[in-house]
Amino acid sequence: MxxxxxxxxxxxxxxxxxxxxxxxxxxxxxxxxxxxxxxxxxxxxxxxxxxxxxxxxxxxxxxxxxxxxxxxxxxxxxxxxxxxxxxxxxxxxxxxxxxxxxxxxxxxxxxxxxxxxxxxxxxxxxxxxxxxxxxxxxxxLNQNVLNKYESKPIITKVHAVIDGLSDADIAIFNGSSLSQSINQSLEADVQRIEFSISVDARYEEMKIQKHFAKDLIDRVLGRQGPKDSLKVSVKDEDNSTIEILDLFEDLxxxxxxxxxxxxxxxxxxxxxxxxxxxxxxxxxxx
Structure with missing residues (x-):
C-alpha cells in the first residue's frame, strides 16, 4: 500500500x-x-x-x-x-x-x-x-510531545536548522530576533541557517525567557522545511534533569x-x- x-x-x-x-x-x-x-x-x-x-x-x-x-x-x-x-x-x-x-x-x-x-x-x-x-x-504536534513541551516551565536551549531559505522566510520571521539575519542571509545567497540559543546549564537557576523562545520555536515550526530541525532542551525545576525534545520528529x-x-x-x-x-x-x- x-x-x-x-x-x-x-x-x-x-x-x-x-x-x-x-x-x-x-x-x-x-x-x-x-x-x-x-x-x-x-x-x-x-x-x-x-x-x-x-x-x-x-x-x-x-x-x-x-x-x-x-x-x-x-x-x-x-x-x-x-x-x-x-x-x-x-x-x-x-x-x-x-x-x-x-x-x-x-x-x-x-x-x-x-x-x-x-x-x-x-x-x-x-x-x-x-x-x-x-x-x-x-x-x-502529536499530543504527547505537545503536552510535554507546554508543561515544561523551563527552557535551557533551542537548536534549530532552517534549510532552503527563500523570500517566504522574510514574512515568516518578520518581527522576530532572526529577521535581520534572514534578510542579510538571503541577500548573500545563503541557503541554510543553523543556530542555538542557550544558557549555561551548569547553573541551575539559568533559563531562557519562555515567551522569547516560544516565538522562535513557533516560527521555525511554521515553515515546515523538509530538512529543518528543531530540538528544545527543557526541565521541570531548576535542579531537574534536562530533557531534549525533538519537535520535528513528533508532528x-x-x-x-x-x-x-x-x-x-x-x-x-x-x-x-x-x-x-x-x-x-x-x-x-x-
Missing amino acids: SNIKVYFFSISSQSQARPLQEIFEELQLKGISQRTYSHGQFPVRLENILPLTLAGRNYWLLKFSKLRDTNWPGVAEPNAEATDLILDDTSLLTEDTYTIFDLENGKVAVQYNHFGVRISKVQDYINVMGNSPFYNFIPV KISYIDSTSLNKTAGRRYDSTGFNNALISVMNEWH
Missing part, C-alpha cells in the same frame, strides 16, 4: 489580518490566469477553490499547483530509450498540492508532495494574494491510501476523490 502524507496546521494571525473567508471569496471570483503568484523560481497557481458545508461544518478546499517550464521528464518505453515530452509552447508542467481549511476552528490539513507546493508557499501565497501578510500556519500526521484514489486519463489524482479523502482526514481530526 502506498500512503500519501497529510500534515496538520493551526492558523495564527495578527489582529490587522483580513478574514480568510473574505480573501477566499475574493480569490474565487478571479479567473485562473489571475490566480498565479510568480515570485520565486517556480510560480504557484491556485487551480481550484471550493467552499463546502458538510454535516454542519464549513470547509474550503484549495488545490495549488507549482508551475514548471524547465527540466521536464522524459517518456520511456519498455524497450526503447526515453524520448522528450512534447507539449505546446504555452504549456507548463504542474505539481499539485491539495489543502482543506476549517476557518471556524482555525485548522488546515495539507497533502505532502515533495515536488509540490509546501505549506510555507501556501502561506506566502495567501499573505501576498490576499494583500494581508499577517498569517502564519503552525504545525500541530501530527495522517495518511491517505493512494490506491483508493481514482486517477485521470493522465494518471493524476482525481480531484473529487482526493478532496473527499481530505474531508475524511479533517473529520477525524475533529
Whole structure:
C-alpha cells in the first residue's frame, strides 16, 4: 500500500489580518490566469477553490499547483530509450498540492508532495494574494510531545536548522530576533541557517525567557522545511534533569491510501476523490 502524507496546521494571525473567508471569496471570483503568484523560481497557481458545508461544518478546499517550464521528464518505453515530452509552447508542467481549511476552528490539513507546493508557499501565497501578510500556519504536534513541551516551565536551549531559505522566510520571521539575519542571509545567497540559543546549564537557576523562545520555536515550526530541525532542551525545576525534545520528529500526521484514489486519463489524482479523502482526514481530526 502506498500512503500519501497529510500534515496538520493551526492558523495564527495578527489582529490587522483580513478574514480568510473574505480573501477566499475574493480569490474565487478571479479567473485562473489571475490566480498565479510568480515570485520565486517556480510560480504557484491556485487551480481550484471550493467552499463546502458538510454535516454542519464549513470547509474550503484549495488545490495549488507549482508551475514548471524547465527540466521536464522524459517518456520511456519498455524497450526503447526515453524520448522528450512534447507539449505546446504555452504549456507548463504542474505539481499539485491539495489543502482543506476549517476557518471556524482555525485548522488546515495539507497533502505532502515533495515536488509540490509546501505549506510555507501556501502561506506566502495567501499573505501576498490576499494583500494581508499577517498569517502564519503552525504545525500541530502529536499530543504527547505537545503536552510535554507546554508543561515544561523551563527552557535551557533551542537548536534549530532552517534549510532552503527563500523570500517566504522574510514574512515568516518578520518581527522576530532572526529577521535581520534572514534578510542579510538571503541577500548573500545563503541557503541554510543553523543556530542555538542557550544558557549555561551548569547553573541551575539559568533559563531562557519562555515567551522569547516560544516565538522562535513557533516560527521555525511554521515553515515546515523538509530538512529543518528543531530540538528544545527543557526541565521541570531548576535542579531537574534536562530533557531534549525533538519537535520535528513528533508532528501530527495522517495518511491517505493512494490506491483508493481514482486517477485521470493522465494518471493524476482525481480531484473529487482526493478532496473527499481530505474531508475524511479533517473529520477525524475533529
